[in-house]
Amino acid sequence: MRKIASTARIVFTTTFRRGAGWGLLVFCVISAVFMFFATNSDSTLVNELQLRFRYSLYAFTTILNISLLYFGCVSLRKDIDERRFHTVSAAPVHRWQLFWGHFFGIFSLGVVVFLACSAALTVSCAIFIAGWPKPEEKAGLGEKFFSTYYLCYPDLSGIMDGIRAEYEKRVAQYNLALEEHEHDDEHHHHDDVWKGRKVLLDDIKKERQIISPGGTGSWQFEWNPASARGEFILLRFKLYANVQRSMAKGEWRITDDSGKTVWHSKFADYPFLAHELKIPLESVPKERQLKISFIEEGGNYIIFPVHHGGLLMLYNSGGLFKNFVLATVFSLSHMALLVALSLTYSSIFSFSVAVFVSMATFMTGLLSGFFAKILDDLTFFDPSFAKVVFSFFLKVGLWLTESAKAPPVCRMFSEGISVPVAKLLAEWGPGFAAYFGIVLAIGIISLNKKEIDKILQS
Amino acid sequence: MSEKEIMISCRGVSKVFYNFWGQARVKALDGLDFEIRQGTVTGLLGPNGAGKSTLIKILLGHLYPTSGDLRVLGESPRDVKAKERIGYLPERTSFYTNLTARETLIFFADLLGLERREAMTRISQLLKMVGLDNIGRRLVGEFSHGMRKRLGLAQALLNDPDLLLLDEPTAGMDPVGCREIKDLIVTLRERGKTIVLTTHLLADVQDVGDTIMILYGGHLHAAGKIEELLSRPEEITIRCPSVSEDKIERARKILIDGKDCPFEVTHPIRTLEDYFLSVVQEAGASNIEISGARRGEGVAQYLRNGLEEEKNN
Numbered sequence: 001m002r003k004i005a006s007t008a009r010i011v012f013t014t015t016f017r018r019g020a021g022w023g024l025l026v027f028c029v030i031s032a033v034f035m036f037f038a039t040n041s042d043s044t045l046v047n048e049l050q051l052r053f054r055y056s057l058y059a060f061t062t063i064l065n066i067s068l069l070y071f072g073c074v075s076l077r078k079d080i081d082e083r084r085f086h087t088v089s090a091a092p093v094h095r096w097q098l099f100w101g102h103f104f105g106i107f108s109l110g111v112v113v114f115l116a117c118s119a120a121l122t123v124s125c126a127i128f129i130a131g132w133p134k135p136e137e138k139a140g141l142g143e144k145f146f147s148t149y150y151l152c153y154p155d156l157s158g159i160m161d162g163i164r165a166e167y168e169k170r171v172a173q174y175n176l177a178l179e180e181h182e183h184d185d186e187h188h189h190h191d192d193v194w195k196g197r198k199v200l201l202d203d204i205k206k207e208r209q210i211i212s213p214g215g216t217g218s219w220q221f222e223w224n225p226a227s228a229r230g231e232f233i234l235l236r237f238k239l240y241a242n243v244q245r246s247m248a249k250g251e252w253r254i255t256d257d258s259g260k261t262v263w264h265s266k267f268a269d270y271p272f273l274a275h276e277l278k279i280p281l282e283s284v285p286k287e288r289q290l291k292i293s294f295i296e297e298g299g300n301y302i303i304f305p306v307h308h309g310g311l312l313m314l315y316n317s318g319g320l321f322k323n324f325v326l327a328t329v330f331s332l333s334h335m336a337l338l339v340a341l342s343l344t345y346s347s348i349f350s351f352s353v354a355v356f357v358s359m360a361t362f363m364t365g366l367l368s369g370f371f372a373k374i375l376d377d378l379t380f381f382d383p384s385f386a387k388v389v390f391s392f393f394l395k396v397g398l399w400l401t402e403s404a405k406a407p408p409v410c411r412m413f414s415e416g417i418s419v420p421v422a423k424l425l426a427e428w429g430p431g432f433a434a435y436f437g438i439v440l441a442i443g444i445i446s447l448n449k450k451e452i453d454k455i456l457q458s
Numbered sequence: 459m460s461e462k463e464i465m466i467s468c469r470g471v472s473k474v475f476y477n478f479w480g481q482a483r484v485k486a487l488d489g490l491d492f493e494i495r496q497g498t499v500t501g502l503l504g505p506n507g508a509g510k511s512t513l514i515k516i517l518l519g520h521l522y523p524t525s526g527d528l529r530v531l532g533e534s535p536r537d538v539k540a541k542e543r544i545g546y547l548p549e550r551t552s553f554y555t556n557l558t559a560r561e562t563l564i565f566f567a568d569l570l571g572l573e574r575r576e577a578m579t580r581i582s583q584l585l586k587m588v589g590l591d592n593i594g595r596r597l598v599g600e601f602s603h604g605m606r607k608r609l610g611l612a613q614a615l616l617n618d619p620d621l622l623l624l625d626e627p628t629a630g631m632d633p634v635g636c637r638e639i640k641d642l643i644v645t646l647r648e649r650g651k652t653i654v655l656t657t658h659l660l661a662d663v664q665d666v667g668d669t670i671m672i673l674y675g676g677h678l679h680a681a682g683k684i685e686e687l688l689s690r691p692e693e694i695t696i697r698c699p700s701v702s703e704d705k706i707e708r709a710r711k712i713l714i715d716g717k718d719c720p721f722e723v724t725h726p727i728r729t730l731e732d733y734f735l736s737v738v739q740e741a742g743a744s745n746i747e748i749s750g751a752r753r754g755e756g757v758a759q760y761l762r763n764g765l766e767e768e769k770n771n
Contacts, residue, residue: 006568010554017556083552087613090518090548091569092541452520 003093007101011075012108020074024067025113032060032117036124045137046144049125054414056124060117061331061410065338068110069358072342076102076447077351086452096444102343103336110335114328148323149234149314150227150418152290154219154306159208166204210303211296217304218293221313225286230316232278235292238310241271242301249298252277256285267294271302281315317418326419327409334406337436338362341404344443347450364397365404372398403435464529465621465652466494466517471526473512473676486512488676489526494654494669496620499647501663501684502656504673510656511549513673514625517654518546531621542570545619549626549656551610555599559590559609562598563616570617577616583758584612589638603630611639618760622646624655628662640666645757664688697726 015021041051079085089095132138211217241248248271254263263283269275296302304311346354371394378391407428409419473487487509494500502510515521516528519535533540553562560581567577585591588608607630614622628636643653643666657663663670664684672680710721
C-alpha cells in the first residue's frame with residue numbers, strides 16, 4: 001500500500017509541478033464560473049439557477065473527463081517512453097502497484113479539480129441569489145431549489161406490449177392482403193403499414209393512449225413511500241385534446257390495492273399547457289405501486305404523452321447537499337473508469353495511439369444512444385442472419401463505449417431531481433463494474449506480463 | 459572462494475528478439491553460461507551490440523530469456539523479493555524532473571520499503587557521498603547529466619544492496635566523480651558486495667575489477683580473473699629510484715647477459731587522472747563557491763558499517 005501511495009503522490013505532485021495540474025484546475029474553474037454567469041433562462045430564479053447549474057456542470061465535467069483521459073496517457077506512457085519506468089521497476093515493486101499508483105495519482109487530480117469547481121459553483125450560486133432583484137422568488141427557493149425530488153415515470157411495459165402486438169397484427173394483415181391481391185393489376189396497399197414503421201408505431205402509441213369522452217386512463221408508478229418527505233407528492237402532466245379551444249375536464253383519482261378511491265381532485269384547464277398537481281402525502285397509500293387514474297368528463301378526446309415525459313410523479317426525498325454527494329460519487333466513479341481506460345490504453349499502445357483511442361472511445365460513448373437506435377431498428381422484427389451478425393458486433397461496440405459515457409447525474413442534480421441510487425445501480429452499476437474490472441485487468445496484465453522493452457516499442 | 463554465495467547463475471541463457479510475425483530478428487544472447495560469486499567486481503565488456511545491456515535487462519527482469527535458466531540471488535530475476543537486495547544504476551538515468559534530489563530518493567526509499575527515519579539518515583549520507591548535499595533541494599530537471607548520474611548512484615545504493623548492477627557508471631561523469639565511483643566500488647567489494655559493471659572504459663575495469671567477461675555477438679568469448687588474463691610472463695618490470703646512466707648500463711649487462719633482446723629504461727609518468735585530481739584537490743582547498751556537484755565526502759557511513767572494525771581487527 002505504501003508503494004502505491006508513494007507512486008500516487010509522486011504522480012499527483014509532478015502533474016501540478018509541471019503546471020499541467022494547475023492549468024487544468026484554473027481552466028475548469030473558469031469554465032464553470034463563466035458558463036454559470038454567461039447563460040440565461042426565462043428570468044425566474046429557480047429556472048435560472050437550474051439551467052446555469054446544468055450548463056456549468058456539463059462544461060467542467062466534460063473538460064475534466066477529456067483531460068483525465070489525456071493525463072492518464074501522459075502519466076504512464078511518458079514514464080515508459082522516458083525510461084523512468086525502467087529505473088523504478090528495478091526496485092522491489094510489482095508493476096501492478098505502479099499501475100495503481102498512477103491510477104490513484106490521476107484520479108486524485110480529478111477529485112481535486114471536481115471539488116474546486118463545485119466550490120466555485122457554490123460561490124457563484126450564492127452571489128447570483130444575493131443579487132437577484134425579486135425577493136419574493138428567493139422565498140420559494142427552499143422548496144423548489146434546495147429540496148430535491150425523486151422522479152417516477154409511469155410503468156410503460158403493459159402499453160409497450162400492447163403496441164407491439166398491435167403492430168405485429170397489422171403487419172400480418174398487410175402481408176395477407178398482399179398475398180390475396182398478388183395477381184391483381186391494382187395493388188391494394190394496406191395504408192397503415194405503408195406509412196413506415198416509425199410513423200405506424202407512433203400512431204399505434206397514440207391510439208392506445210387516447211382517452212375517449214367519459215373514458216378512463218390509468219397508470220402505475222413505482223415509488224418508495226418510506227423515503228418521501230414533506231407534505232405533498234407532485235403530479236406533473238401535459239395533455240393534448242382534439243378540441244383545443246375548450247377546457248379539458250376530468251377527475252384525478254388515486255386508488256388503493258382493493259380498488260377503493262382514496263383521493264380525488266377535479267381538473268379543468270386548457271390543454272397544451274404544463275400542469276402541476278399537489279397531492280397530500282397523507283392521502284396516498286403507502287404501497288410501492290401507486291395507481292393514478294384520470295376520468296374524462298368534458299366530452300373530449302384527450303391524451304397524456306407519457307412516452308415524452310407528459311406524466312410524471314415526484315416526491316420530496318431530501319436536500320441539495322445529499323444529492324450533490326450522490327451525484328459526486330457517481331461522477332467520480334465514471335472518472336475513475338476513464339482514468340483506468342487511459343492507463344490501460346497507454347500500457348498497450350504508444351502515446352499518440354493511446355490518446356487517440358482513449359478520445360475515440362469517449363466520443364463514441366457519447367454517441368451510444370445513436371448506435372442503440374440503429375441496433376433497435378435492426379433487431380425489431382424478424383432480423384435476417386446478416387442483421388443478427390451485424391447487431392452482435394454493434395452490441396459489442398456499444399458495450400465497449402457505452403460505459404465510457406457519464407451517468408445522467410449532472411442533469412438530474414441540476415434539475416433538482418434526486419439521484420436514484422438503487423435504479424442507477426441496477427441499470428448502470430453491473431455494466432459499469434464489469435467494464436471497469438475488465439479494463440483494469442487488461443491494463444494490469446499487459447503491464448505486468450510484457451517485457452518492458454516491448455511496452456516501450458509498442 | 460567456492461564457499462561464497464553464488465549471486466548470479468546463468469545456464470544456457472539465450473535471448474532472441476522476434477518481429478511482429480514471430481520470425482527471429484536478432485539473437486542477442488546465445489547460450490550464456492557463467493556464475494558470479496559474492497564479493498567480486500565483474501566487468502562486463504564488449505563492443506556495441508554485443509549483448510551487455512540485454513544481459514543487464516534480463517538480470518533485472520525487464521526482459522525475459524528465451525531459453526536457459528537464470529538465477530539472481532537464488533531467485534528468478536522477475537521475483538520482486540530478489541530486487542530488495544539489488545541496486546541498479548542505469549546508463550541513462552531518468553528521474554522525475556519536477557522533483558528535488560531529496561524527494562527522488564525519498565520516493566525510492568518508499569519503494570524499497572525503508573523505514574522513514576532510517577531512509578532520511580541514509581539519504582543525507584548518500585547525498586553527501588555523491589556531492590549533492592548542497593543542491594539536494596534543487597529540481598532534478600536543473601541537473602547536468604553527471605549530476606543525474608550521481609543521483610542515480612545514490613538511488614542504487616539506498617538499500618545497501620548485496621548485488622550492484624552498474625551500467626556505464628562513469629559515462630558522463632567528471633574525473634573526480636569517476637574516481638569517487640571507483641573508490642566506492644573498492645569499498646563495497648571490501649564489504650563483500652558483488653558488483654557487475656558494464657563500461658567501454660577498459661581502464662576503469664582494470665583499476666577496480668577482479669574478473670571480466672567479454673561478450674561478442676551474444677557469445678561469451680573470454681572470462682576470468684583480470685591478472686591472469688592480462689599478465690605477460692615473458693617480460694618483467696623493475697621499478698626503483700632514479701639512478702645514473704652508468705648504473706643502468708651495468709644493470710642491462712647483468713639482466714640480458716649479452717643476448718640481443720629489447721631492454722627499455724624510462725621514467726614512469728603519472729596518469730592524467732592522478733594529475734587532474736591533484737589540481738582539483740588544490741582548487742577545492744581554496745573554498746571557491748560552486749553551484750554544481752561538489753566533491754563527494756567519502757563513502758556513506760552505513761555503506762562502511764562493519765568495515766572499520768574489520769580493518770582494526
